[in-house]
Amino acid sequence: MELRGKAHCFGDDVNTDYIISGKYKFKTLDMKELAKHVMEDLDPDFARKVQPGDFVVAGRNFGCGSSREQAPLALLNAGVGAVLAQSFARIFYRNAINTGLPVVVCDTSLIESGDELVVDLEKGLLQNLTKGKEIPIKPLPPVMLKILSDGGLAAHFRKYGTFHL
């Protein structure tokens, strides 16, 4: 799976309230509507700026906070192709894989907003085309790779009817 897009950088501890505020998520199951407000407490223009396939790039502990699956879904529906971070909070990490949003653990310190990136999940490599640098990425645990490659946990269950890991 090769992904290509521009970087949008954020800091450490981006929590799920920042990704999609509770004041929106309780109202609707319309993810396109939620996508309009994604990341708005950190960058009010993000939803307008982001292009399909672009990357959210962050520091440590991305997605900490609540268990809301609206967080990865809002990112997906805003067009985000993957989230790259130095580490992820546990529930967000699971939710992202379950819903089919690629999450990549790597050293993000060499990436700046606007950088053109290419990520190869199978080869485990990230290229920063703008900076001319290659950055290794931490492979996903096999269980998660299996769920992601089935297209998420719903697709996995449609296929097998239960866990088949």
Added chain:
Amino acid sequence: MGKTIAEKILSNKSGQNAYANDIVVADVDFRMGQDGTSPLAIRAFEAMNGERVYHPESAAFVIDHSAPSPLEGVSALHALMRQFSKENNMILYDIGEGVCHQLLPEKGHVGPGSLVIGADSHTCTYGALNAFATGVGSTDLAAALISGKMWFKVPETIKFVCHGTLPAGVYSKDLILFLISQVTADGATYMAAEYTGEAIQALSVEARFTISNMAIEMGAKVGLMEADDKVMEWVCAHSNNKFEPVNSDPDAEYAAIKEYDVSQLDPYVAKPHRVDNGVPVGEVAGTPIQQAVLGTCTNGRLEDLTIAARILKGRKIHPDVRFIVAPASRQVYLKAMETGVLKTLVEAGAAVVTPGCGPCVGTHNGVPSDGENVISTANRNFKGRMANNKAFIYLASPATVAASAVKGEITDPREFI
């Protein structure tokens, strides 16, 4: 080799001899979703071609986050939950019943040695009852509703040993805010936290819930405690189910063991906008506040309301402060009425709202205005958490919140005891 509590419970429930970092598929004893996560779980259930809920008597939906509904959109989602739970014979706790994390223990659904998942991050609360209880997302919940199972990576364990005796006016909330400030917001990510030591053993079960509740605020998957006599007594009073307590072996392997002497601990306050931003109350004393919140799954129990009432007895809250009280459940509400605690709070000036999450997550019931300071007994103070990203939230114990409500500024509760 010996095992931690987490390794033992996941071994028991998966039938595998599991140790840290193993992947297991385990049988889940109880499954829960709330109104912010269940509607999506229902969608995921449908997307999985789910036909019926496996063992629906051990699955509950709780309508607590926006309850009663403040908006048409929310009403539609609540209606969806009611319909789904009825069709599937699941348990439904509707508006006014209380916060999910109060209800699951109170109604006897969880106990020592059990494996519980909830589509809410503070599901770790039941670790105080020696249950491996962890938060998941909606799709994981849907998978567990269909199959009764869930996959887990067995976590490593970080052990917190709290020695000494908490001083008067210092509570379990202060202790956990202190511990989080020490290890930071991601200090225990992916790990199980085990809390032990005389300072923990001395706490009531109600006070212990506060500590396990906030394990997620250090990134932990579960916040486990041993099942001592107090726990067994509490569980017997709330449940007819049989539970098997699980203790860690003396030779179990830990990722880290952290020891603290808490005898000199001050009341702690987490400053905006991070839970790990905890400082002794003296450092923020005098900060003016406009709203005080007593409640939530962290500190909305009878003991919490009673502690606040003791400070507020015969006093009035400051005229510049709005004081919002959300009892954690209907049962807490009733008991607080019986004991006179509620009367004291209302006489002091409290606005009591429906048992449930209250204003904790900004859905209703007290959204602060721009530039306002809120002091709350909740577990999160993220920017925008209470639906206004220009407000400032300080987290503290019920005693500190009550004392601050009286003085209109952040106050050391020891001035009142």
